[in-house]
Amino acid sequence: MMKRVLAGAALLLGLAGGVQAATLGEVKTRGHLTCGVNANLPGFAAKGEDGSWAGFDVDYCRAIAAAVLGDPAKVTFVPLSAQARFDALKNGDVDVLARNTTWNMERETKLPLRFAGISYHDGQGFIVKKLLGVTSVLQLSGAAICFQTGTTSETNVEDFFREKEMTFMPVRFDKLDDLIKAFDEGKCDTFTTDMSFLYAVRLRLAKPEDAIVLQDVISKEPLGPAIRQGDEQWFNITRWTLFALINAEELGVTAANADDLKSHSKNAAIRALLGVEGSTGPEMGLDADWATRAIKATGNYGEIFDRNLGPNTPLQINRGINALWNAGGLMYAPPLR
Incomplete structure (x- = not known):
C-alpha cells in the first residue's frame, strides 16, 4: 500500500513538473513569444502602417521576450477581441494575455486564469x-x-x-x-x-x-497580464518581469544606465535586480541577466508609461494612482532578492 502511495505521489510530482516547464520550453523551442493584445487601442496596443506594434501592453510583452529569449523583437502579437481573449489563452493560442483585462475573482476561479499582477490601476x-x-x-x-x-x-x-x-x-x-x-x-x-x-x-x-x-x-478595474493556471514557472517569469520593471523605476535604473549600474553600483537592491548578486534568474529557469535585458529593452515602468500614455502623448494621462507608492500612488512591487 505504501509503495502504491509513494508511486502515485511521484507520478503527480512528475506531472506537475511537466506542466510547470511547459510554456517556457515551448517558447524557447518556438523561438518567439505569442502575446494577446487589443486589436487597436492606441497607447496600449496598436499596429502602425508599417506593421510594427507599439503601446504599454506591447512593451510589457517585449520585456518578457527580452528576459526569456534575449531579444525584445521575438514577439508575435495576436489581436484579440474581448469575446475571444480568454478562449485564445485557454487554448494555447497565446502565451500571455496583455489586453487591458480586469483582474477579478471570477476570472481566476471560473475560467481559470492567473494574473501576474496589476500593471495599471483603472476604473x-x-x-x-x-x-x-x-x-x-x-x-x-x-x-x-x-x-x-x-x-x-x-x-x-x-x-x-x-x-x-x-x-x-x-x-x-x-x-x-x-x-x-x-x-x-x-x-x-x-x-x-x-x-x-x-x-x-x-x-x-x-x-x-x-x-x-x-x-x-x-x-475598480485593476488591469494586468494573465496566463493559464497550472504553470508556476511561467507565472513567476511573467509576474517578476512586471515587478522588475516597477522596481527599476523605484531604484532609478533606466534603459540608458542599466549597464553602468550593473558594473559600478554598490546598492544591494540594484545589484540583485541586475543579476550581480543572488540567483533569481536560475531559480526561474532563466540566466542572471534576465531583468537587465528586460529593462534595457523597454525602460523601467515609468519610462514605459511616459512613452505610451503620459502627458506628452496624444492620450495625455497623468500617473495619478499609477505613480509609485513612494510618490503618492499605488504602484508597488516586492523586492527582487
Missing part, C-alpha cells in the same frame, strides 16, 4: 458629447448606453444605477469599431468602459474635441 467611466450638457454620471438616468459585449462594463452599470435608482437603455455591440461609429452618430448618449480605454477611444472619434471623459469612476 470604469463614461464619455459623452459636450452638446449633451452632462458633467456627471448622476445626470445619465434614462440614457442610452453603448456597451461592448464580453466585458464586465454592463454589469457594473447595472449595479451602480440600481443603487442610485437610475435607469438606462443598453445598446450592445460585439465590435469596437461598430460601437464607436454608433456613438459618433448619436445612436447612444454615452459609452462606458475603463477610463484609459475612453481616452484612447476619444482619439478615434470624428471630432475628438467634441467629446469629454467624465471624471466619475464607478468601479
Whole structure:
C-alpha cells in the first residue's frame, strides 16, 4: 500500500513538473513569444502602417521576450477581441494575455486564469458629447448606453444605477469599431468602459474635441497580464518581469544606465535586480541577466508609461494612482532578492 502511495505521489510530482516547464520550453523551442493584445487601442496596443506594434501592453510583452529569449523583437502579437481573449489563452493560442483585462475573482476561479499582477490601476467611466450638457454620471438616468459585449462594463452599470435608482437603455455591440461609429452618430448618449480605454477611444472619434471623459469612476478595474493556471514557472517569469520593471523605476535604473549600474553600483537592491548578486534568474529557469535585458529593452515602468500614455502623448494621462507608492500612488512591487 505504501509503495502504491509513494508511486502515485511521484507520478503527480512528475506531472506537475511537466506542466510547470511547459510554456517556457515551448517558447524557447518556438523561438518567439505569442502575446494577446487589443486589436487597436492606441497607447496600449496598436499596429502602425508599417506593421510594427507599439503601446504599454506591447512593451510589457517585449520585456518578457527580452528576459526569456534575449531579444525584445521575438514577439508575435495576436489581436484579440474581448469575446475571444480568454478562449485564445485557454487554448494555447497565446502565451500571455496583455489586453487591458480586469483582474477579478471570477476570472481566476471560473475560467481559470492567473494574473501576474496589476500593471495599471483603472476604473470604469463614461464619455459623452459636450452638446449633451452632462458633467456627471448622476445626470445619465434614462440614457442610452453603448456597451461592448464580453466585458464586465454592463454589469457594473447595472449595479451602480440600481443603487442610485437610475435607469438606462443598453445598446450592445460585439465590435469596437461598430460601437464607436454608433456613438459618433448619436445612436447612444454615452459609452462606458475603463477610463484609459475612453481616452484612447476619444482619439478615434470624428471630432475628438467634441467629446469629454467624465471624471466619475464607478468601479475598480485593476488591469494586468494573465496566463493559464497550472504553470508556476511561467507565472513567476511573467509576474517578476512586471515587478522588475516597477522596481527599476523605484531604484532609478533606466534603459540608458542599466549597464553602468550593473558594473559600478554598490546598492544591494540594484545589484540583485541586475543579476550581480543572488540567483533569481536560475531559480526561474532563466540566466542572471534576465531583468537587465528586460529593462534595457523597454525602460523601467515609468519610462514605459511616459512613452505610451503620459502627458506628452496624444492620450495625455497623468500617473495619478499609477505613480509609485513612494510618490503618492499605488504602484508597488516586492523586492527582487
